[in-house]
Amino acid sequence: MDNQRKDRRIKWLILLIPTLTIGLWEYVRHAFLLPYFSMDLGNLLAPFIVLAVTLTLVRSLFSRLEQSQQALQREKGANAALEERERLARELHDGISQSLFLLAVKLDQLDEMKTDGPVRDLAAGLRETVRVIHEDVRQAIANLRLPPSPAAAAWVVPLRELLGETAEITEAQAEFIWSIPDKSLTDKEKVELHACLREALINVRKHAKASKVFVIGETDGSGGFRCAVEDDGSGFGSDPMHAPGRFGLRMVRDRANGMGWTFHAERREDRTVVELLKRGGQPV
Structure with missing residues (x-):
């Protein structure tokens, strides 16, 4: 509201200044300068x-x-991003999260039945899988509802915390290397980068068995950036884009393509790299 009042004052000043200028000039000319300026010269x-x-x-x-x-446009964009994040969080909570909870209850009921060893073991394995997925969904909901702050790199804090949790669970060394200025990224880029890097970190936690994990964000000197999650784990084993049941990296690739970024997921020497590249001057 304050910005709107300010804008109205500026618009009125733009309209009035030329008129006031002419009026003031005519007054000064007739009151003080008429003996020195002819009418034609004044006009x-x-x-x-x-x-x-x-x-x-x-x-x-x-x-x-x-x-x-x-x-004002930036503020509207930020509000739209927040509303979209809240909508996604509600859908996750009301849909997937509730379904997983009901599935866990049914597995508990199955476990209480008098079943033989293989069935009981299968139920226990399914319950653990559901528990892990449910925890991931809860964390996704929490991250979506965390409002991004305009303070320097505040939106990166959840990624740093997730890296720390990943290192603690996998007993790996972790390093967070980030030099991208916060103001160089749009709100949309922050949301998409957060989602992509988070998914890559969860992939490391679940599959890599790494002893070292790195999250890297750096500029290319011309307005672009490179963001990556690197680890020294077991690697993909096969093409991660076609591995059965592995949807996370495919979603990262689709998000990157939607933003016009370049996506790589490959083994480089002794590291597995999931990388996002934006070229300098590339539109959002």
């Missing part, structure tokens, strides 16, 4: 005076108005 100078005022005061006001409009 000739009037448009140049208005032009000079326009190029100074009015141009500055237009610049401030444009900045205010850009800030």
Whole structure:
């Protein structure tokens, strides 16, 4: 609301300044300068005076108005991103999370039945799988409901915490290397990067058996960036994009393609790398 009032004042000033300038010039000319300026010369100078005022005061006001409009658009984009995150969190909670809970209850009922060893073992394995998936969904809901802050790299904090949790669970060494200025990323880029890097970290936690894990974010010096999750684990074994039951990296690839980024998931020397690249000057 304050920005809207400010914008209205700027618009009124833009409209009134040329009129006030002419009025003030005519008053000064008739009151003080008439003995020194002829009417024709005064009329000739009037448009140049208005032009000079326009190029100074009015141009500055237009610049401030444009900045205010850009800030308003950024705020609307941030609010839209927050609303989308909240909608996704509700869908996860009301859909997948509730279904997993009911499935866990049914598995408990199956376990209480008088069944033989193989069936009981299968139920226990399924229950553990459901527990892990349910925990992932709960964490996704919590991350979606965490409001991104305009403070420097505040949105990266959950990734750093997830890296620490991954290192603790897998007993691996972890290093967080991040040098991308927060202001160089749009709200949409932050949301997509967070989702992609989080999925890559969860993939490391579940499958890599790594002793070292790295999260890297760096600029390329021309407005682009490189973000990656690297580990020294067992690798993919086969093409991760076609492995049965492995959907996480495919979703990362689809998100990257939707943003126009380059996606790599491959083995490089002694490291497995999941990488996102944005070229300098590339539109969002």
